[in-house]
Amino acid sequence: MRPGEVDLDAIDPSGAIAEAAHRVSRRAFLAGAAGAAAAATGLPAAALGQESHTTDVEILNFALTLEYLQAAFYTEAERLKALGTVPARAAKRIGAVERAHVTALQRALGPAATRGPLFDFQGATEDDEAFLRTAVAFEDLGTAAYKQQLTRISTPAYISAAASIHTVEARHAAWIRFIAGARPAVDALDDPISDGEAQRLVAGTGFTRPRPRTTARTPPPFTG
Amino acid sequence: MRGAGRRWRILAAITLVALAGALAAATFAHRQGGASASPAALPGAAALPPPASSGLTIPEPRPLPDPAHTAVWAPVRRAVTATEHPRAASAEVARVEERTPEGTTNLVLVTGRATDAEGLAWVRARLPAPPGGATGWIPRDAVGGYMSVDTRLAVDRAAQTLTLTRGGRIVMTAPVGVGTAAAPTPAGEFYVRNRLTRYRSPAYGPIAFGTSARSPTLTDWPAGGFIGIHGTDQPRILPGRVSHGCIRLRNGDILRLAGLMPVGTPLTIV
Numbered sequence: 386m387r388p389g390e391v392d393l394d395a396i397d398p399s400g401a402i403a404e405a406a407h408r409v410s411r412r413a414f415l416a417g418a419a420g421a422a423a424a425a426t427g428l429p430a431a432a433l434g435q436e437s438h439t440t441d442v443e444i445l446n447f448a449l450t451l452e453y454l455q456a457a458f459y460t461e462a463e464r465l466k467a468l469g470t471v472p473a474r475a476a477k478r479i480g481a482v483e484r485a486h487v488t489a490l491q492r493a494l495g496p497a498a499t500r501g502p503l504f505d506f507q508g509a510t511e512d513d514e515a516f517l518r519t520a521v522a523f524e525d526l527g528t529a530a531y532k533q534q535l536t537r538i539s540t541p542a543y544i545s546a547a548a549s550i551h552t553v554e555a556r557h558a559a560w561i562r563f564i565a566g567a568r569p570a571v572d573a574l575d576d577p578i579s580d581g582e583a584q585r586l587v588a589g590t591g592f593t594r595p596r597p598r599t600t601a602r603t604p605p606p607f608t609g
Numbered sequence: 610m611r612g613a614g615r616r617w618r619i620l621a622a623i624t625l626v627a628l629a630g631a632l633a634a635a636t637f638a639h640r641q642g643g644a645s646a647s648p649a650a651l652p653g654a655a656a657l658p659p660p661a662s663s664g665l666t667i668p669e670p671r672p673l674p675d676p677a678h679t680a681v682w683a684p685v686r687r688a689v690t691a692t693e694h695p696r697a698a699s700a701e702v703a704r705v706e707e708r709t710p711e712g713t714t715n716l717v718l719v720t721g722r723a724t725d726a727e728g729l730a731w732v733r734a735r736l737p738a739p740p741g742g743a744t745g746w747i748p749r750d751a752v753g754g755y756m757s758v759d760t761r762l763a764v765d766r767a768a769q770t771l772t773l774t775r776g777g778r779i780v781m782t783a784p785v786g787v788g789t790a791a792a793p794t795p796a797g798e799f800y801v802r803n804r805l806t807r808y809r810s811p812a813y814g815p816i817a818f819g820t821s822a823r824s825p826t827l828t829d830w831p832a833g834g835f836i837g838i839h840g841t842d843q844p845r846i847l848p849g850r851v852s853h854g855c856i857r858l859r860n861g862d863i864l865r866l867a868g869l870m871p872v873g874t875p876l877t878i879v
Contacts, residue, residue, distance in 0.1 A: 460673065461755055463673055464673065464676060464679060464681065464755075464757060465681075465722065465755070467722065477672070477673075478670075480673070481670035481671055481672055481673075482670045484670065484671070485667050485668050485669065485670045485671070486667065488667075488668050489665040489666060489667040489668065490665065492665075492666065493664060493665050493666075503753075503754050503756070504754045505753045505754030505755075506754065507750075508730050508749060511722065511730065540664060542664030543664040543665070545664065546664045546665035546667075549665075549667075550665075550667075592754075594753055594754055597684035597713075597714035597716070597753065598712075598713050598714050599713050599714060599716070599802075599803045599804060599872040599873075600713065600803065600804045600805070600806060600872075601711050601712050601713050601803060601804075601805050601806075602805070602806060602807040602808060603711050603712060603805060603808060604805075604808040604809070604810045604813070605711075605805050605808065605810065605813045605817040605819070605837050605839060606710055606711065606831060606832035606835070607813075607817065607819065607832075607835055607836060607837030607839070607854075607855050608788075608792065608824050608827050608830055608834055608835070608836060608837070608852075608853040608854040608855055609812065609813070609837075609852060609853045609854075609855050
């Protein structure tokens with residue numbers, strides 16, 4: 386990986402999280418072909434959508450989805466204990482913060498909070514290089530996404546909250562980049578991510594999966 | 610030369626301390642003079658609204674709970690044959706299907722990981738295989754994303770009791786019915802695979818859990834002879850050695866268990 390660059394092609398396309406950032410209204414989204422996948426994964430369908438259809442609730446739910454992704458990623462990396470000392474320490478510390486972000490957003494949204502998807506990180510939490518490459522992508526995306534959403538939130542209290550999380554995500558991004566051997570600060574200006582770029586990045590993760598079906602309405606066939 | 614340098618450093622330190630003291634004295638005098646602690650408003654400045662309070666209360670980051678009480682499971686993505694060692698050319702242990710006989714996604718409990726000589730990732734999995742459960746290695750890409758639970762279920766056949774713990778703490782105990790001598794409940798390490806609800810079968814009560822345990826004697830039982838944890842329409846015979854291998858609870862207890870125990874919970878039967 387060259388300094389200052391991130392290899393995003395290392396992950397497979399899926400598009401599940403991308404649905405949450407697609408530039409359509411939730412109603413239009415669910416009516417589309419991609420709606421079935423989003424419904425299966427339970428992901429919100431807003432945040433980078435049309436201005437007239439995007440509410441603070443939808444924006445916070447998009448933020449919550451990203452936090453679910455990051456929290457699950459670092460938590461799994463810590464639990465599997467497959468990383469080297471330095472990446473493992475980062476996973477432990479950043480994971481604790483991301484879990485706190487999840488809790489904060491869930492509490493703020495209450496019953497309106499979106500349910501966390503199931504993630505399959507396909508080994509990215511079990512190999513140092515894959516972990517760092519993915520972590521850099523996640524933190525850069527989170528930083529840029531929060532910056533973009535700050536301009537769309539209408540409630541001042543949530544603007545303040547999003548800004549406070551944004552700076553923390555930026556710190557994470559710099560730290561992970563440093564560990565990965567990439568330049569922590571690539572440019573003089575940290576631009577928000579465009580809708581199209583956000584879609585490409587999140588669609589490239591392929592990490593969200595439908596929840597496995599573990600319940601059934603069938604008479605038990607057990608021995609009794 | 611060294612003495613001259615040291616004298617300059619001492620002089621610089623004395624100067625800094627003097628300046629700090631002067632600054633502190635000036636500040637103290639200003640306050641004693643009755644000036645307001647807050648700066649005066651700029652001339653012509655409009656009144657500003659108070660700053661917005663944060664809409665989020667972010668809790669203190671906490672570490673993960675003790676991993677000793679955490680178990681990891683994964684859904685099976687494709688049918689695969691588990692092997693004795695983490696390599697393709699190894700003795701076969703058992704076939705792992707994508708679905709359970711009940712039609713739900715099959716699960717395996719993940720107890721380890723390894724990489725073979727070709728760089729392929731493997732996971733060691735607890736399998737639904739007789740008689741006391743079995744473990745085997747399956748390719749990492751045969752299973753999906755990891756899920757974790759911090760609950761554990763223990764069934765004591767001699768005491769005829771069930772104990773559920775969460776994070777190492779007991780959250781529920783209940784009397785149970787276990788298998789007869791002719792159809793014993795198997796001992797070993799297993800796990801909960803699914804939850805069945807809204808069926809009409811009073812003998813199984815309102816809810817049933819499927820496990821990876823299989824009867825050691827009822828080998829020709831339809832659908833594989835798997836052991837379940839379920840309610841009953843004969844609560845008065847509990848506790849006791851009364852079943853065909855399943856673990857039976859009174860209906861109130863199975864409902865309570867259903868509210869506490871997630872799928873994927875490891876099950877130990879002694």
